[in-house]
Amino acid sequence: MILGDYHTHTPHSHGKSTMEQNIVRAIELGLKELAIADHGFRHMTYNVRRGDWHHIMNEHESLVQKYPDIKVYLGLETNLVSSKGDLDIIDEDLEHLQLIVAGFHKYVKSNNWKDVFSFYMPNFFAELFGKTTRRLLAKNTDAYINALERYPIDIISHPQYGITVDMLEVAKACAHYGTYLELNGKRVKSPDSEILMTLEKTQVCYIVNSDAHSLDRVGDFSLPMSVIERIKIPYERVANWDKLPTFRSHRK
Numbered sequence: 021m022i023l024g025d026y027h028t029h030t031p032h033s034h035g036k037s038t039m040e041q042n043i044v045r046a047i048e049l050g051l052k053e054l055a056i057a058d059h060g061f062r063h064m065t066y067n068v069r070r071g072d073w074h075h076i077m078n079e080h081e082s083l084v085q086k087y088p089d090i091k092v093y094l095g096l097e098t099n100l101v102s103s104k105g106d107l108d109i110i111d112e113d114l115e116h117l118q119l120i121v122a123g124f125h126k127y128v129k130s131n132n133w134k135d136v137f138s139f140y141m142p143n144f145f146a147e148l149f150g151k152t153t154r155r156l157l158a159k160n161t162d163a164y165i166n167a168l169e170r171y172p173i174d175i176i177s178h179p180q181y182g183i184t185v186d187m188l189e190v191a192k193a194c195a196h197y198g199t200y201l202e203l204n205g206k207r208v209k210s211p212d213s214e215i216l217m218t219l220e221k222t223q224v225c226y227i228v229n230s231d232a233h234s235l236d237r238v239g240d241f242s243l244p245m246s247v248i249e250r251i252k253i254p255y256e257r258v259a260n261w262d263k264l265p266t267f268r269s270h271r272k
């Protein structure tokens with residue numbers, strides 16, 4: 021079974037249920053580990069506010085004391101904010117973050133106007149019309165690979181959602197750095213054949229997460245589990261199946 025859920029939201033970003041409610045639900049479900057990974061600082065509408073971070077850390081710390089039977093990581097679902105692979109975190113954040121999830125979201129404050137016109141808008145239209153040019157595909161892939169090189173990213177959230185990349189190249193980089201690719205509870209955008217190809221040609225491991233925005237969805241792995249069963253992903257390639265993941269940012 022899946023032992024941990026490493027991507028859940030709270031009202032600090034776009035979630036409805038509190039950190040405590042998510043924790044209590046995870047305990048009820050028998051999960052051993054949980055991560056809070058709210059939307060990063062530069063999401064336009066659902067961002068965690070920097071000014072709240074200290075308070076969030078205190079909230080997390082008191083809940084860790086209150087619920088010793090479950091390990092709760094305080095993470096963040098950081099945003100890719102440039103074609104160079106910048107994430108919306110600074111060096112100091114790395115000292116406080118216990119889990120770094122990184123994903124592409126359409127509505128973020130980019131680093132510069134050039135990226136708005138040459139990265140975000142082209143991807144917006146590419147997704148709208150279902151066609152990504154080779155040039156944009158290469159740019160997107162480089163953005164992910166640069167981010168993987170520059171930051172100790174633990175999990176890439178919902179790959180291929182809102183942006184199309186060369187999944188084999190991204191999977192190779194993930195395997196190299198020890199970053200997990202997510203099978204997301206709300207959306208698995210990679211086609212079956214692509215997931216199988218990354219497993220066959222690289223050593224990448226996947227991780228199953230709910231991406232819950234309310235407590236009733238914490239630990240809901242039905243969509244990713246249906247993919248695992250349908251295409252027969254070997255369980256040893258699922259980082260949180262019957263075992264606990266070893267996250268990249270925690271390795272020395």
Ligand SMILES: [Zn+2]
Pocket residue numbers: 097123125177178
């Ligand atoms: Zn997301």
Ligand SMILES: [Zn+2]
Pocket residue numbers: 027029097177231
């Ligand atoms: Zn999310």
